[in-house]
Structure formats: C-alpha cells, structure tokens
Amino acid sequence: MKAAWSKIFKFLRNCDNIGDLMLISKNLLILFLTNNFITAEVELRAYVKSIDHAKKVLYELGALFKGEYSFTDYIYKYEQRGIPVGSSYCRIREYHKTNWNQKMISLTVKEEKACLVKREFDSIAGAKTVLKQLLIQLIEDEQKNYMHQYGADLDQDTIQELHDWFEQEKCKVKNDLGYLFAFQFSRRGWEYQGDYGRLFLEDIEYLKPSIEIISESQKSIDFLLKILFVKWNDKIVFSVPFEIEYRNKMGKLLNPIFYRQVGFLE
Numbered sequence: 111m112k113a114a115w116s117k118i119f120k121f122l123r124n125c126d127n128i129g130d131l132m133l134i135s136k137n138l139l140i141l142f143l144t145n146n147f148i149t150a151e152v153e154l155r156a157y158v159k160s161i162d163h164a165k166k167v168l169y170e171l172g173a174l175f176k177g178e179y180s181f182t183d184y185i186y187k188y189e190q191r192g193i194p195v196g197s198s199y200c201r202i203r204e205y206h207k208t209n210w211n212q213k214m215i216s217l218t219v220k221e222e223k224a225c226l227v228k229r230e231f232d233s234i235a236g237a238k239t240v241l242k243q244l245l246i247q248l249i250e251d252e253q254k255n256y257m258h259q260y261g262a263d264l265d266q267d268t269i270q271e272l273h274d275w276f277e278q279e280k281c282k283v284k285n286d287l288g289y290l291f292a293f294q295f296s297r298r299g300w301e302y303q304g305d306y307g308r309l310f311l312e313d314i315e316y317l318k319p320s321i322e323i324i325s326e327s328q329k330s331i332d333f334l335l336k337i338l339f340v341k342w343n344d345k346i347v348f349s350v351p352f353e354i355e356y357r358n359k360m361g362k363l364l365n366p367i368f369y370r371q372v373g374f375l376e
Contacts, residue, residue: 154331155322157344164311164321165300167338173304177209180298185351186241186290198222199292199351200245202237209301217241220349238287245283245290249276295354306330316354320346 158164186200198221205214212230217237219227227244231237253276261269282289295315302309307325314320325331346353
C-alpha cells in the first residue's frame with residue numbers, strides 16, 4: 111500500500127494538466143470518504159425471492175434479529191448537465207420507526223459513492239433550510255468554476271447573461287425547493303446480525319424485496335447469495351434511487367416538472 115501511494119504522489123508531482131489533477135484529486139477524495147483504504151468491509155444489495163423466504167434462511171443460519179425500521183426518502187437533485195438522479199443526489203430521510211440512536215430526520219448529499227454531507231435534524235423544515243443553503247452554495251461554486259475556466263474568452267454581455275442566469279437559479283432554490291424534487295419512496299426493513307455480517311432485509315416501494323449485506327469478506331457474501339438463491343442479474347450495482355428512477359422511467363412516481371427540465375421524460 112505504501113509503495114502504491116508513493117507512485118500516486120510521484121505522478122501528481124509530474125502532472126502539469128490542471129484538468130487531470132482536478133479529476134484525480136476528486137477520485138482520491140472519494141476513495142478517502144468511502145474508506146476504501148481503511149476498511150475491509152464489503153457491501154452488496156440484491157433482490158431476493160421474498161421477505162418471508164429470506165427471513166427463514168437467516169433464522170436457519172442463526173442470525174440474530176436486531177429490530178424493525180421504516181422511513182420515507184425524499185430525493186432532490188440539482189444538475190445542470192441534463193442528467194437524472196443516478197448516484198449523485200440530495201436526500202431527506204424521515205424515519206417512522208427505528209431502534210438506532212439518532213434523530214428522526216436526516217439530510218444526506220451524495221456525489222458518486224461518497225457521502226459528502228450527513229446531518230440530523232428535529233424537523234423536515236430544518237433539513238430543507240440547510241438543503242437550500244447547500245444547493246445555493248453549489249450554484250455559486252459552479253458559477254465560479256465556470257468563470258475561472260471560460261471567463262477570459264467571454265465578452266461582457268455574455269458574462270452578464272450568465273450572471274443573471276445563475277442568480278435566477280439561486281432565486282428558484284430560495285423560493286421553491288419543490289422544482290428540484292425528483293420523487294419519494296418508503297422503505298420497511300428488518301435488521302439482522304450474524305456470522306456473515308450485518309444484514310438488512312428491505313421492502314422498498316416500487317422495487318422487489320431485497321437484502322443489503324455488509325460483511326468483512328466477499329466469501330461470506332457469496333455464500334449468502336448462494337443460499338438465498340440470488341442470481342447474478344439480481345444484484346443491484348447502483349444506488350436505490352438510481353434503481354427506482356430507471357425502473358419507473360415513465361411511472362407516476364417521477365415528478366414530471368423535474369424530469370422534463372433535465373430531458374429525462376419526453
């Protein structure tokens with residue numbers, strides 16, 4: 111590992127392309143934030159035959175039932191490049207039942223696989239207020255980055271038009287967070303702990319029943335998938351919002367105002 115990092119830093123010192131440096135820096139940040147270098151945990155989600163069948167299998171394996179939980183996720187997205195939610199999104203989660211030591215409202219901002227922001231609140235209103243602040247900061251950062259990259263080649267009229275456009279975007283966020291709302295979905299889950307790791311059976315709205323496995327080894331995950339009769343195409347390799355989004359592209363749950371403005375719905 112030490113030798114690998116030495117090679118990375120040597121490459122960074124010799125790299126004179128600012129675009130490459132920014133991309134590499136972002137990817138290294140994601141690796142650190144997701145603990146890819148400091149944890150041996152392996153995570154995987156997959157569809158299962160049924161909740162009852164999976165419960166029976168876990169019982170036979172001697173897994174300890176830890177408790178039941180339920181919550182509703184509200185998904186928001188600010189994206190100028192016409193890309194739907196995917197793996198980068200803002201989420202307000204409202205817990206209805208939980209055994210975990212936490213507040214009943216949480217705000218999470220995800221960029222690729224990295225969790226950039228995670229905070230807890232006493233009310234949805236408080237989470238929305240902070241979310242607005244974060245989105246406005248994101249717009250301002252994007253404006254600065256754009257002007258830094260292209261500003262020298264633009265005339266004053268174009269610069270003023272861009273300034274006005276970014277100001278309008280900030281006003282939209284301040285006045286109505288709803289136009290960035292993509293969709294919402296509920297989830298009911300059952301947590302287990304066993305020799306093969308932490309296990310979360312979940313009944314997620316708009317999706318088939320699934321299990322999330324957090325284990326210390328890929329071997330344990332492979333064993334569980336085999337005994338649960340999970341096929342290779344039952345594995346969920348993207349985020350849950352991504353899975354819902356694409357399986358319901360023309361469904362009623364998607365907010366047409368948001369998805370038409372990013373070109374996702376015709």
